[in-house]
């Protein structure tokens with residue numbers, strides 16, 4: 001089998017809903033204002049780091065309450081568990097590359113797929129700083145100082161150079177799965193980009209002529225992965241928008 005690695009966004013990609021959008025739309029600035037911010041990020045007139053911070057600062061809830069709301073409302077993509085099992089069985093690393101906050105991702109993932117499985121998945125993401133004296137005071141801590149807050153291309157390239165060193169004689173196929181504006185910095189780094197149907201990442205790929213393979217659920221991702229890894233289909237054959 002072809003050696004491969006899967007990088008994936010978390011919110012709206014592994015989960016059906018985006019956890020940060022979910023909270024901001026209901027307990028923060030609201031959907032209309034959030035969409036305005038996202039529009040400016042896609043247009044290149046606003047930075048993700050500034051817009052996302054503004055969105056999170058509008059949320060008027062203690063951090064642990066946010067986590068509880070998300071536990072009660074965020075659901076798992078119907079094909080993810082099966083794909084993760086396939087990855088485990090075939091020794092394919094799966095790494096989460098997220099602009100969300102690590103404690104939320106860790107906690108939600110544990111709830112959605114079970115702690116044992118969740119602990120096997122590395123997470124490269126932003127973090128959070130909570131005031132130890134007052135849980136209602138919290139803020140995002142960005143992974144880097146780029147306009148992306150977390151430039152996913154940097155994390156992906158760090159991982160890629162480690163894998164390339166670890167397997168010097170293999171041509172590794174890198175997959176990336178994403179859905180939204182936070183994936184713009186990752187879109188061009190992998191051999192095959194999976195972009196979720198009807199979401200902002202597709203809009204961006206269409207506009208900037210970035211090749212991608214559209215998916216609705218991880219069932220589609222798994223099918224395409226099997227085509228490449230087992231059935232000898234080239235990634236080029238699976239790309240749209242070439």
Ligand SMILES: [Mg+2]
Pocket residue numbers: 009010011012013018178179180182
């Ligand atoms: Mg996302």
